[in-house]
Amino acid sequence: MSKVTLAVLVNNEPGVLSRVAGLFTRRGYNIHSLAVGPTEDNSISRITIVVEEDEQRLEQVTKQLHKLIDVLKITDLTYEERVERELALIKVKGDKRSEILQIVDIFRAKIVDVSPKEVMVEVTGDMEKVDAFIQMLDSYGITEIVRTGKIALARSAKN
Amino acid sequence: MALTGAEALVSTLTEMGVEYVFGYPGGAVLPIYDALYNSSLKHILTRHEQGAAHAADGYARATRKPGVVIATSGPGATNLVTGLANAYMDSVPLVAITGQVHSGLIGKDSFQEADIMGITMPVTKHNYLVKDGNSIPRVIKEALFIANTGRPGPVLVDITKDALMNHLLEPLLDAEIDLPGYRVKTTGHPRQIMLAKNLIQEAKRPLIYAGGGAGDAGESLLQLVEQYDIPVTTTLMGLGAFPGNHPLNLGMLGMHGTPWANMAIQECDVLIAIGARFDDRVTGNLSKFAPKAKIIHIDIDAAEIGKNVKADIPIVGDAKSILPELLGTEKLTHPNWIAEIREFALPKYQANKPNSDPCEVCNVPNLFNATPPPPCKRQESVTPKQVLEVVAATIKDKIIVATDVGQNQMWAAQYLPVDKPHSFITSGGLGTMGYGLPAALGAQLGRPDEQVVLVTGDGSLQMNIQELATIATYDIPVKIVLLNNRVLGMVRQWQTIFYESRYSQTCTGSVPDFCLLASAYSLPAVKILTREDCQTKLPEALLTKGPYLIEVAIDPDESVWPMVAPGASLCEMLHAELTPKPAWER
Numbered sequence: 001m002s003k004v005t006l007a008v009l010v011n012n013e014p015g016v017l018s019r020v021a022g023l024f025t026r027r028g029y030n031i032h033s034l035a036v037g038p039t040e041d042n043s044i045s046r047i048t049i050v051v052e053e054d055e056q057r058l059e060q061v062t063k064q065l066h067k068l069i070d071v072l073k074i075t076d077l078t079y080e081e082r083v084e085r086e087l088a089l090i091k092v093k094g095d096k097r098s099e100i101l102q103i104v105d106i107f108r109a110k111i112v113d114v115s116p117k118e119v120m121v122e123v124t125g126d127m128e129k130v131d132a133f134i135q136m137l138d139s140y141g142i143t144e145i146v147r148t149g150k151i152a153l154a155r156s157a158k159n
Numbered sequence: 160m161a162l163t164g165a166e167a168l169v170s171t172l173t174e175m176g177v178e179y180v181f182g183y184p185g186g187a188v189l190p191i192y193d194a195l196y197n198s199s200l201k202h203i204l205t206r207h208e209q210g211a212a213h214a215a216d217g218y219a220r221a222t223r224k225p226g227v228v229i230a231t232s233g234p235g236a237t238n239l240v241t242g243l244a245n246a247y248m249d250s251v252p253l254v255a256i257t258g259q260v261h262s263g264l265i266g267k268d269s270f271q272e273a274d275i276m277g278i279t280m281p282v283t284k285h286n287y288l289v290k291d292g293n294s295i296p297r298v299i300k301e302a303l304f305i306a307n308t309g310r311p312g313p314v315l316v317d318i319t320k321d322a323l324m325n326h327l328l329e330p331l332l333d334a335e336i337d338l339p340g341y342r343v344k345t346t347g348h349p350r351q352i353m354l355a356k357n358l359i360q361e362a363k364r365p366l367i368y369a370g371g372g373a374g375d376a377g378e379s380l381l382q383l384v385e386q387y388d389i390p391v392t393t394t395l396m397g398l399g400a401f402p403g404n405h406p407l408n409l410g411m412l413g414m415h416g417t418p419w420a421n422m423a424i425q426e427c428d429v430l431i432a433i434g435a436r437f438d439d440r441v442t443g444n445l446s447k448f449a450p451k452a453k454i455i456h457i458d459i460d461a462a463e464i465g466k467n468v469k470a471d472i473p474i475v476g477d478a479k480s481i482l483p484e485l486l487g488t489e490k491l492t493h494p495n496w497i498a499e500i501r502e503f504a505l506p507k508y509q510a511n512k513p514n515s516d517p518c519e520v521c522n523v524p525n526l527f528n529a530t531p532p533p534p535c536k537r538q539e540s541v542t543p544k545q546v547l548e549v550v551a552a553t554i555k556d557k558i559i560v561a562t563d564v565g566q567n568q569m570w571a572a573q574y575l576p577v578d579k580p581h582s583f584i585t586s587g588g589l590g591t592m593g594y595g596l597p598a599a600l601g602a603q604l605g606r607p608d609e610q611v612v613l614v615t616g617d618g619s620l621q622m623n624i625q626e627l628a629t630i631a632t633y634d635i636p637v638k639i640v641l642l643n644n645r646v647l648g649m650v651r652q653w654q655t656i657f658y659e660s661r662y663s664q665t666c667t668g669s670v671p672d673f674c675l676l677a678s679a680y681s682l683p684a685v686k687i688l689t690r691e692d693c694q695t696k697l698p699e700a701l702l703t704k705g706p707y708l709i710e711v712a713i714d715p716d717e718s719v720w721p722m723v724a725p726g727a728s729l730c731e732m733l734h735a736e737l738t739p740k741p742a743w744e745r
């Protein structure tokens with residue numbers, strides 16, 4: 001099994017996400033994460049999908065996706081020079097605020113909301129960094145987490 | 160006065176060359192039916208939307224033009240689902256137009272509202288929800304285009320009632336299709352074609368395995384075979400792609416294939432798959448399929464390549480364009496290989512030989528071994544073989560065969576060889592009982608100068624029996640050959656073999672009296688009870704003008720042989736000795 005990151009450009013139309021998701025369910029492919037949003041062109045959305053499958057089935061995933069009429073382009077970013085980001089919002093118990101602040105600092109995360117009992121922290125980075133950050137906060141008592149799913153963009157040519 | 164959406168729909172269909180539409184009216188499509196009232200488009204009113212979908216499908220298969228079906232919102236639309244799934248599995252170009260509730264009522268569980276776009280997503284090539292009448296002409300053109308290009312398939316267009324009723328802006332009628340995400344690759348990659356050509360020319364034991372996708376390439380297939388002297392086996396869907404009576408035709412492969420086709424698969428060194436998808440009913444145990452062969456896989460759908468088997472030389476493109484490029488200048492022959500294959504048809508290979516040598520491929524000791532012999536037939540009963548041989552001899556080359564699903568389907572495939580593409584109309588992928596009758600009437604409308612013969616079973620026929628009314632109303636001259644065994648034969652056969660003859664819920668009994676039923680629909684009917692009837696009454700009915708129901712009483716113990724049990728390898732055939740004669744001996 002290996003993990004690949006696919007950038008899928010699709011028509012920004014109702015039902016498209018459902019087509020993509022439906023295809024994955026029907027053929028039994030594993031979605032690891034999925035993020036959708038508009039692009040520079042309003043009529044086109046970009047879906048970033050992380051898929052975990054063996055080689056032969058991965059090839060099938062791309063081919064089957066290509067058959068959807070609303071899919072315009074698929075780029076496999078796995079072997080490209082790329083920037084990857086994920087964003088997470090984490091609520092953590094505020095008893096040891098100063099220790100939390102230190103960790104937040106090290107990870108270049110941000111406190112985005114404070115209440116008498118809890119703080120809300122925002123962190124961005126690749127999946128590993130977000131995982132590591134969450135692990136660090138774990139012992140302080142995490143009450144709620146939301147993560148976006150990965151987005152990725154290939155780096156531009158340097159010359 | 161500008162056209163309404165519904166009028167634009169009808170005029171676009173007409174402009175695109177659609178001749179027939181099949182359908183059933185209802186509230187949400189009233190505007191369409193009103194527009195049809197004065198139109199030159201011929202509308203066939205079936206008696207059930209499923210019937211309409213299958214009729215459009217049969218029409219499409221027979222004519223290679225998209226079939227068009229119309230249904231109302233809610234139950235009308237959901238009644239199409241089986242028809243769409245059936246067309247999807249067999250890659251049939253179909254455009255389904257459904258009415259939807261007023262756009263302002265969507266999402267409110269309004270009367271006869273169903274999310275048909277959501278429901279049909281997994282069983283259509285594409286689908287649309289149209290809420291703006293102005294896009295109707297473009298969407299209809301796109302739907303017809305998508306349905307009938309590349310790997311064909313069904314497209315559903317769901318249109319809200321207000322979009323059908325509103326007057327649209329005139330210039331939009333000539334809107335062009337706009338499908339940036341839809342690419343069809345027809346020509347094969349030159350390097351792959353060259354590699355394939357070399358491999359074919361070097362092969363000592365080449366074999367062609369042709370599926371439904373080879374139908375359009377029939378002529379080039381024949382040329383290829385004759386130039387390189389390559390034997391051909393076809394799938395159920397590929398019947399007719401290569402002439403059924405050609406001496407190099409080995410017949411069907413797979414579960415009910417011929418021993419010589421299945422053994423050729425196991426022994427060949429180069430297997431050329433054309434428009435075929437290595438379905439489990441065809442390959443048997445995949446890991447033991449064609450173990451000695453390098454595989455060339457030609458298919459228009461890139462996703463078929465590598466889906467079930469790994470191809471050594473994949474070629475993505477249209478067989479019609481690729482096959483001519485595989486032709487060389489040299490003529491080749493493979494007399495030894497062909498002689499070897501034909502040996503499998505000799506009695507010495509087919510006798511029960513429980514202790515014969517193990518098959519070198521799967522190491523199964525009973526290569527052609529029969530389990531207990533099939534139960535005795537009552538001597539006087541008519542056999543499916545006798546009936547279908549008379550059908551073949553009576554109708555000859557004008558025949559288009561339509562089938563239902565079950566034993567009747569397999570017998571038709573075994574005993575009614577067709578020589579032309581698109582002339583064996585059957586539900587292959589989905590195996591939809593009830594497909595036959597409506598599909599037969601659609602095919603007959605599409606090819607009025609030929610004779611459609613439907614081979615059906617008592618179970619299947621009752622699943623869309625209401626279409627007898629359609630046949631009667633429009634006087635569609637389909638000949639219905641009902642092989643009445645009073646059981647759900649194919650399921651019962653599996654119970655005999657795999658469930659110790661515990662016949663749970665497979666006996667349908669002797670109701671209804673189909674001939675009486677036919678006369679209730681004002682259709683002529685005849686009962687064939689004896690072998691003599693087969694020689695006299697049967698041809699007479701077949702040659703009578705107009706529709707006819709021919710009910711043949713057959714023994715419920717009749718089985719389809721040979722058979723490869725599910726999961727077994729293609730060399731493990733039960734009752735190979737009961738295989739119908741090969742083409743070169745007929």
Ligand SMILES: Cc1ncc(C[n+]2csc(CCOP(=O)(O)OP(=O)(O)O)c2C)c(N)n1
Pocket residue numbers: 563564565566567568590591592593615616617618619620642644646647648649650
């Ligand atoms: C809609 C549907 N339901 C159930 C089945 C399962 N099935 C396959 S063959 C068969 C029996 C068909 O009986 P009949 O039409 O009488 O044909 P026979 O096999 O007797 O020739 C059944 C029930 C099916 N293929 N399609």
